[in-house]
Amino acid sequence: MKEKLRSQGWFGKTGKDGFIYRAWMKNQGIPDYEFRGKPVIGICNTWSELTPCNAHFRELAESVKRGISEAGGFPVEFPVMSLGETLIKPTAMLYRNLASMDVEESIRANPMDGVVLLCGCDKTTPSLVMGACSVNIPTLVVSGGPMLTGKYQGRDISTSDVWRFNDAVRSGEMSQEQLTVAEECMCRSQGHCAVMGTASTMACMVESLGLSLPGNAAIPAADSRRKVLAQMSGIRIVEMVKENLRLTDILTREAFENAIITNAAIGGSTNFIIHLLAIAGRIGVDLKLDDFDKLSASIPFIANLQPSGKYFMEDLYYAGGLPAVMKELDQVLHQNAITVNGKPIKENYEVAECYNRDVVASLKEPFNPFSGVAILKGNLSENGAVIKPSAASPHLLKHSGKALVFDDIDDYKNRIDLPELEVDESNILVLKNVGPIGYPGMPEVGNMALPKKLLAKGISDMVRISDGRMSGTGFGTVILHASPEAALGGNFAVIETGDIIHLDVAKRSLILEVSDSELEKRKKNWKPVHKKYDRGYVKLYQEHVQQASHGADLDFLTGSSGSEVSRDSH
Numbered sequence: 430m431k432e433k434l435r436s437q438g439w440f441g442k443t444g445k446d447g448f449i450y451r452a453w454m455k456n457q458g459i460p461d462y463e464f465r466g467k468p469v470i471g472i473c474n475t476w477s478e479l480t481p482c483n484a485h486f487r488e489l490a491e492s493v494k495r496g497i498s499e500a501g502g503f504p505v506e507f508p509v510m511s512l513g514e515t516l517i518k519p520t521a522m523l524y525r526n527l528a529s530m531d532v533e534e535s536i537r538a539n540p541m542d543g544v545v546l547l548c549g550c551d552k553t554t555p556s557l558v559m560g561a562c563s564v565n566i567p568t569l570v571v572s573g574g575p576m577l578t579g580k581y582q583g584r585d586i587s588t589s590d591v592w593r594f595n596d597a598v599r600s601g602e603m604s605q606e607q608l609t610v611a612e613e614c615m616c617r618s619q620g621h622c623a624v625m626g627t628a629s630t631m632a633c634m635v636e637s638l639g640l641s642l643p644g645n646a647a648i649p650a651a652d653s654r655r656k657v658l659a660q661m662s663g664i665r666i667v668e669m670v671k672e673n674l675r676l677t678d679i680l681t682r683e684a685f686e687n688a689i690i691t692n693a694a695i696g697g698s699t700n701f702i703i704h705l706l707a708i709a710g711r712i713g714v715d716l717k718l719d720d721f722d723k724l725s726a727s728i729p730f731i732a733n734l735q736p737s738g739k740y741f742m743e744d745l746y747y748a749g750g751l752p753a754v755m756k757e758l759d760q761v762l763h764q765n766a767i768t769v770n771g772k773p774i775k776e777n778y779e780v781a782e783c784y785n786r787d788v789v790a791s792l793k794e795p796f797n798p799f800s801g802v803a804i805l806k807g808n809l810s811e812n813g814a815v816i817k818p819s820a821a822s823p824h825l826l827k828h829s830g831k832a833l834v835f836d837d838i839d840d841y842k843n844r845i846d847l848p849e850l851e852v853d854e855s856n857i858l859v860l861k862n863v864g865p866i867g868y869p870g871m872p873e874v875g876n877m878a879l880p881k882k883l884l885a886k887g888i889s890d891m892v893r894i895s896d897g898r899m900s901g902t903g904f905g906t907v908i909l910h911a912s913p914e915a916a917l918g919g920n921f922a923v924i925e926t927g928d929i930i931h932l933d934v935a936k937r938s939l940i941l942e943v944s945d946s947e948l949e950k951r952k953k954n955w956k957p958v959h960k961k962y963d964r965g966y967v968k969l970y971q972e973h974v975q976q977a978s979h980g981a982d983l984d985f986l987t988g989s990s991g992s993e994v995s996r997d998s999h
């Protein structure tokens with residue numbers, strides 16, 4: 430052990446304070462020897478029946494506990510706010526920063542020497558990692574794992590099919606009854622969404638950052654090997670405490686670059702950008718929006734997974750998992766970045782084998798030469814906007830069209846299916862006021878459904894632009910995260926129906942064909958239309974949330990306060 434255990438600042442005390450710290454814990458039947466210098470390991474659990482993707486976490490925590498005890502540690506499981514993507518209104522993203530505060534304060538305030546973060550559904554990973562970064566004790570992530578692939582009428586399905594089913598029902602190709610059957614076929618096991626949506630992207634993010642044991646990202650939740658990994662993680666966190674291996678040792682600039690490169694190769698979610706920027710802000714690594722474009726521009730798409738490709742997370746695991754993908758990227762990765770098992774990341778992936786080239790391609794013969802994310806610049810969004818070229822229609826990557834503007838989500842819902850709506854497939858749909866402040870919370874509505882009358886014509890994609898986000902399971906030629914958002918009154922706020930917009934992804938440009946003088950004139954007459962909240966967390970959020978280009982963290986949460994607690998209360 431390199432240093433005195435932090436937990437001994439509680440349990441190692443004599444007199445009244447030590448008595449109080451230990452006596453109440455003993456009501457759980459814990460023997461005295463557990464308090465005498467064993468590393469105390471927190472298991473930060475996002476279990477909740479309202480977060481179905483994490484509903485198996487109490488069982489998973491038991492495996493982690495077994496490992497901790499086996500290695501001579503003392504496990505203590507604790508709950509934190511859990512964010513279930515499918516149920517939380519208005520959007521789970523509104524609460525990511527709140528959950529991160531819960532995690533940060535829970536870790537710091539309690540006698541923990543190390544912590545295992547149990548993460549699954551989309552926001553539970555970034556919120557836990559962000560909170561842990563602001564404390565910086567030895568930390569290891571165990572993901573919950575993806576669901577088994579859904580099966581419907583003899584074919585494989587998962588979350589990306591929700592969008593296809595929705596279009597099919599709206600165009601009359603699918604009945605409501607068939608939709609109900611599909612509903613029962615999709616989520617047929619424990620775990621999170623089975624495609625390379627945001628949850629899988631986050632699981633790959635933590636593995637490529639070096640925050641989990643190798644193989645963590647893809648083992649299905651229902652596979653017994655997930656529990657083995659959890660137990661091994663329990664063993665490892667105790668060793669990490671003894672080595673004093675902290676997040677700042679792992680989360681270097683190189684680790685962030687590895688995560689960006691890997692995310693490009695797997696066609697990961699655009700939400701990756703927002704969450705990684707926020708994590709970098711907490712740990713003090715200078716990461717910029719442009720880094721995502723620079724680092725991923727030359728990385729092809731080599732993991733054939735939906736929504737950009739064909740297969741599912743289960744297939745990725747059987748094909749060799751994320752280590753098989755990273756092995757292909759060997760020459761472009763920082764091979765010496767240290768990971769939670771104390772080894773350079775290369776040692777973790779170099780032993781991997783690829784068992785299915787239809788799922789994991791070689792770098793020389795990728796599934797698509799374009800991948801990753803492109804950062805678009807121009808006068809339409811002065812701080813940049815994001816597009817995922819691998820999920821877009823190739824013929825729309827260069828496109829000019831007239832804007833059809835919706836002032837907010839209600840305006841969109843009220844008008845999109847009106848028979849008299851003047852729209853054709855050359856139009857560019859623009860949705861305002863779905864940004865962090867405007868909605869508030871930046872929901873995943875950027876891949877807005879197309880007008881019914883165009884779906885009936887067989888149109889399946891159009892250029893769409895918003896200041897919101899898109900589900901990691903979504904697809905289409907969708908430009909997201911326009912910043913500054915409409916609620917702040919920049920150029921995006923004053924686009925009008927009929928304005929010409931030019932998109933050229935190869936040139937990374939997004940241009941609004943309106944003169945500067947006209948834009949200035951419009952801005953003088955502009956008034957915010959979004960609702961301002963006057964109490965509670967949402968007020969705090971609206972007053973302090975940063976723009977998407979900076980990770981949408983609250984400004985006062987950037988950085989770390991360390992793990993010190995200077996005062997006892999007794």
Ligand code: FES
Nearest residue numbers: 482550621622628
């Ligand atoms: Fe939880 Fe998709 S809804 S991961």
